[in-house]
Amino acid sequence: MxxxxxxxxxxxxxxxxxxxxxxxxxxxxxxxxxxxxxxxTVGVLVTVxxxxxxxxxxxxxxxxxxxxxxxxxxxxxxxxxLIFKEDTVPAKADPLLFTLGPVIVVIPVFLSxxxxxFGQNLVITDVSMxxxxxxxxxxxxxxxxxxxxxxxxxxxxxxxxxxxxxQSISYEIPLALAVVAVVMMSNxxxxxxxxxxxxxxxxxxxxxxxxxxxxxxxxxAALAECERIPFDLPEAEExxxxxYQTEYSGMKFALFYLGSYVxxxxxxxxxxxxxxxxxxxxxxxxxxxxxxxxxxxSAWLEIVDAALGITMTxxxxxxxxxxxVLLRWTVPRVRIxxxxxxxxxxxxxxxxxxxxxxxxLKIAFPVAFGG
Amino acid sequence: MNLADGVQLxxxxxxxxxxLGAALGVVLLTNVVYSAFLLGxxxxxxxxxxxxLNADFVAFAQVLIYVGAVNVLIIFAIMLVNKRQDFxxxxxxxxxxxxxxxxxxxxxxxxxxxxxxxxxxxSPEMGxxxxxxxxxxxxxxxxxxxxxxxxxxxxxxxxxxxIILARREFLLEEPELATEQRVLTLPERPRELAxxxxxxxxxxxxxxxxxxxx
Numbered sequence: 001m002x003x004x005x006x007x008x009x010x011x012x013x014x015x016x017x018x019x020x021x022x023x024x025x026x027x028x029x030x031x032x033x034x035x036x037x038x039x040x041t042v043g044v045l046v047t048v049x050x051x052x053x054x055x056x057x058x059x060x061x062x063x064x065x066x067x068x069x070x071x072x073x074x075x076x077x078x079x080x081x082l083i084f085k086e087d088t089v090p091a092k093a094d095p096l097l098f099t100l101g102p103v104i105v106v107i108p109v110f111l112s113x114x115x116x117x118f119g120q121n122l123v124i125t126d127v128s129m130x131x132x133x134x135x136x137x138x139x140x141x142x143x144x145x146x147x148x149x150x151x152x153x154x155x156x157x158x159x160x161x162x163x164x165x166x167q168s169i170s171y172e173i174p175l176a177l178a179v180v181a182v183v184m185m186s187n188x189x190x191x192x193x194x195x196x197x198x199x200x201x202x203x204x205x206x207x208x209x210x211x212x213x214x215x216x217x218x219x220x221a222a223l224a225e226c227e228r229i230p231f232d233l234p235e236a237e238e239x240x241x242x243x244y245q246t247e248y249s250g251m252k253f254a255l256f257y258l259g260s261y262v263x264x265x266x267x268x269x270x271x272x273x274x275x276x277x278x279x280x281x282x283x284x285x286x287x288x289x290x291x292x293x294x295x296x297x298s299a300w301l302e303i304v305d306a307a308l309g310i311t312m313t314x315x316x317x318x319x320x321x322x323x324x325v326l327l328r329w330t331v332p333r334v335r336i337x338x339x340x341x342x343x344x345x346x347x348x349x350x351x352x353x354x355x356x357x358x359x360x361l362k363i364a365f366p367v368a369f370g371g
Numbered sequence: 372m373n374l375a376d377g378v379q380l381x382x383x384x385x386x387x388x389x390x391l392g393a394a395l396g397v398v399l400l401t402n403v404v405y406s407a408f409l410l411g412x413x414x415x416x417x418x419x420x421x422x423x424l425n426a427d428f429v430a431f432a433q434v435l436i437y438v439g440a441v442n443v444l445i446i447f448a449i450m451l452v453n454k455r456q457d458f459x460x461x462x463x464x465x466x467x468x469x470x471x472x473x474x475x476x477x478x479x480x481x482x483x484x485x486x487x488x489x490x491x492x493x494s495p496e497m498g499x500x501x502x503x504x505x506x507x508x509x510x511x512x513x514x515x516x517x518x519x520x521x522x523x524x525x526x527x528x529x530x531x532x533x534i535i536l537a538r539r540e541f542l543l544e545e546p547e548l549a550t551e552q553r554v555l556t557l558p559e560r561p562r563e564l565a566x567x568x569x570x571x572x573x574x575x576x577x578x579x580x581x582x583x584x585x
Binding site for chain 2: 022025097127128129132133135136137139142143146147149150158161162166168169172189
């Protein structure tokens with residue numbers, strides 16, 4: 001199924017208006033990027049609101065109530081407060097690295113949205129090595145954390161930065177190995193191909209049934225990469241004040257805050273794409289259409305399909321965000337030695353065994369495991 | 372010149388400038404932390420050049436391995452040591468710098484002549500952009516199997532060596548410590564306190580009473 005191709009339609013309509021082809025392409029190019037940045041930011045606002053509301057429910061409070069209906073404007077107020085706050089740089093800090101640190105943390109996270117597909121053609125670029133690009137980009141983030149930890153000239157910041165780097169290096173390996181098992185089944189690193197490989201059988205075709213262990217490893221490692229509780233050691237407030245964020249305020253702190261929540265939403269989206277069938281609905285829409293007798297290529301069905309695809313991806317992602325918030329209020333923080341033990345001595349061997357098993361199953365049952 | 376060519380030319384110029392600037396910074400700056408961060412910038416620019424050459428996999432692997440692993444570990448090591456001390460100026464230090472410059476320029480001239488003299492057999496066809504990863508995999512397991520396995524054995528040896536060095540549980544010729552000091556110290560090898568020279572007692576963190584929460 002081809003789905004809707006907005007790019008072709010847009011460029012064709014512009015060329016019909018008399019705009020040359022190259023210029024039409026140049027006009028199109030920034031649009032999806034802008035849309036994705038706005039989408040990511042709105043996603044963060046929703047996540048912050050959800051976090052406040054779910055935290056409140058977990059503690060039998062009401063949470064934000066009067067800032068907009070049901071307190072939906074609370075995250076906007078947060079952001080406005082941070083924008084107008086004074087942006088201080090500590091006297092003996094290194095001002096250049098202090099400013100550059102949060103920027104280096106945020107840019108790779110936003111760049112990773114390049115590869116998140118919401119439909120067959122609803123993706124900024126279908127990079128042939130999409131998942132690999134994401135893993136490579138997420139490995140750049142600890143440099144920014146180390147930079148801000150060092151530049152703050154504060155021992156708690158430095159320790160937080162070092163912890164962040166150690167944690168991110170340790171959990172990247174099981175994360176990558178879990179992804180490799182999925183990639184092995186779909187014979188492609190492209191996120192679109194990975195979702196297409198899970199389509200056709202509705203909820204039964206999703207990778208979570210074929211990769212249950214990989215799913216758990218990926219989710220644990222993704223939580224650790226996002227520095228969420230139970231793995232928020234880099235900013236453990238009982239030990240390190242606030243880790244690498246200690247000296248930050250105003251807009252620079254807002255960048256860290258934004259980066260961590262964008263990363264959470266991105267991880268949830270990627271779990272949805274890799275293991276929960278991406279934009280596929282639990283009941284296959286093409287199967288339903290053939291049951292009713294509607295042609296696959298009819299225009300309204302394609303529009304319904306695209307809308308349903310976006311809704312499904314977001315629903316799955318926000319279900320995972322909900323679980324992450326719930327975990328925050330149910331699980332205590334691990335110690336640093338427990339964290340490293342879990343990463344190196346448990347997740348790494350288990351993910352290697354998972355990879356080996358997947359390879360064996362792929363040879364034994366090529367029908368079910370993508371031969 | 373169409374849009375794609377223009378973008379490619381501008382990115383090539385930008386990436387080259389970035390790479391040369393960052394690489395010169397790595398060598399010329401005296402602050403070792405700046406050098407380490409600029410090294411990351413150099414690696415990123417090289418990855419960008421690979422992207423321009425249609426070698427996606429090599430570019431992303433460059434970012435993942437050199438920036439995400441090697442450079443992070445270099446910075447990590449620098450920060451664990453974290454000695455902010457100025458180097459004492461060496462007498463006749465310029466001789467060293469001049470010799471280094473001469474050697475570097477000689478190497479550069481040698482490589483440039485090599486690049487210009489060698490008759491490169493350029494193939495007119497485009498590189499395998501999307502299928503590159505499959506081709507690389509096939510080469511690894513057929514005609515490049517031996518180098519591939521040798522590299523992995525080398526890495527394994529480095530791994531084992533690092534673990535043996537890090538896990539050394541006894542110290543040779545360790546001087547006996549005073550008993551009351553042994554009670555108070557953590558079970559680790561004695562070492563100089565970070566950032567505190569023996570004479571500068573006002574900077575030691577552990578003996579400063581205002582630092583202890585009692």
